[in-house]
Amino acid sequence: MRPSAFDPIEIPEWVWDRDETREILKRRDVAGLFNLAVKYAGASQVRISAATGIAQGRVSQHLRGLRQVTDLEVFERIATGLGLPDHARMLLGLAPLDIASPTGDRGEEHQEQADDLRAMIEAAAAVDDTMVMILSTDTNNLRLLDRRLGGVVIADKMRAQISQIQRAHRHAIRTGIRTQLAHVLSETAALAGWQAIDRCALSDAWDYHEAAISAGREAENDALVAYARGQQAYVLIDLGRPAEAAELLHHVRHTYDSRVPGHLRTWLAAAEAEAAAILGDETTARRALDEAAALLPEGDTDPSLPYLALNTHHLARWRGSCLIHFGDSETIEDLRSALAGMDGTFNRAEAGLRCDLAHALLAMGEADAALPHIHRADQLATMIKSRRHGRRIAELKRSATRALH
Incomplete structure (x- = not known):
């Protein structure tokens, strides 16, 4: 049968x-x-x-x-x-x-496993502060490549990097080194999670963020945990569950707000504003945006947060992206200001910004002005192979076609 x-x-x-x-x-x-x-x-x-x-x-x-x-x-x-x-x-x-007899009568198998484990522990024992620094530098280099080229192009490099860090971390004995490896693993897994969101692989994204949260907790680093949980909210948004995303971001802000650096506090406030805007909650969105602006420290970066780049131009982009949901007349100027000040290496962010600007211009009945932004966003999304932006660009093209005919 x-x-x-x-x-x-x-x-x-x-x-x-x-x-x-x-x-x-x-x-x-x-x-x-x-x-x-x-x-x-x-x-x-x-x-x-x-x-x-x-x-x-x-x-x-x-x-x-x-x-x-x-x-x-x-x-x-x-x-x-x-x-x-x-x-x-x-x-x-x-x-x-x-547990009493894990390998039965397989004595040779048992010995082989013991030998393999011994070899892996000995290999991990060779990891020192310098090697951890190299792994951290490699992750940061992948982050820079991701901004320019997109996650799909460097997918093999990302998998190899995560595998190498996991192997060293899983078999590390010395507490100090293990903690440092957990820190690097959390950063790397969070980056992989964001790349998975960009290619619309949401289950992968969730799993990567869970790994980042777990590693961040082992590293005893509140910023890593808060950032990974905050990013995980975007998985919920893309799943069509913005209310749960807003609830998660609200919880993360109130749990970690006084325990993390200023740039991350700003990021969490802006993320909460975005979730509220998607829900149509204008009051909460505007309040959170004002809080983000008040929290933003001077300078573009914080050395302790290499995974965050956030300045007044980035925040202007975020503000415009949120207020576009409410037909705010200042949205277009916010977005144009953000575009003028944008670092040319942030290709994914620029694609998203141009989508927002095109959306705002279409809402104002300026389809002709929206077309160049749609075209440039399409070029960038194609270059970095962003499925997430690609879907939105397809919608904008359809809207522009309807408006022009």
Whole structure:
């Protein structure tokens, strides 16, 4: 009888003893694991989805190598769904189910795992302050590349960077080094999360931000946690849940406001204003924008917050983006002022700003004036491969076409 989608996946025991399978487990190769289920258990994508709790579309992406797993809880679901025996679970980096006898009579396997773990701990022990600084510099360089080129172009570099930091952090013993690695991991995961939002991969974005929050807490850094949670609100906005985003941002502001630097306080206030504006709550949006302006420190950056660049021009852009929802007559001037003062390296931000300006001009009945901004935003979004901006630009093009005909 043909198996149903809900039948358990039973991969033969001997498959887990093959050298090729052990390499798949050590690499945490999810595509390889799913292919084992297809090859040796005849499992369909639907059956893998039912067994692991991963949506079928995501299973398909995993099989094609288009999606990576970073969350330990997801690996746990995969191990359970595919029926991994304990020695296979341990190679995947998970705890055995049978604590009393995690590897049964596999003495050689046990020794191999001990040797592998020893090697990874020894490799992590070689990480010192200088290496942490190099990793941090690499993340910052990726941040600069992201501003110019977009996340898709540097996706492979990002995955390699996160994997390298996670490997070192997971096996670090010395508290000071482990804390520093957690700090770098939080920054890097938050950057990856924002890139995932930009390509509309919202589940990935949520997972990356959860990793950033967890690492920020281990680093005992309130700014990292507040920033990652604030960015996570944008996942909710793009999911069509702005009320929950506004609630989250309000909570984050009131929890961390007195514990984080001024630039981040400004950023959180402006983010809360944006969520309120999307909800149509003009009073809250304007109040939060005024608070953001009052909180903004002098200078474009804070050395302790390399992931934030926020000055009067950026805030003017944000203000215009918010007030565009209420037909404010000052919006166009705010946005033009922001555009005039914008650093030319912020390609994603410029694309968004030009979308806002085009939106405002269309609302004022100035479709001809909006077209150059739509065209330039389209060029930038295409260059950085931003699906998020691409969707909005398509809507603006349709609106401009209707207005001109």
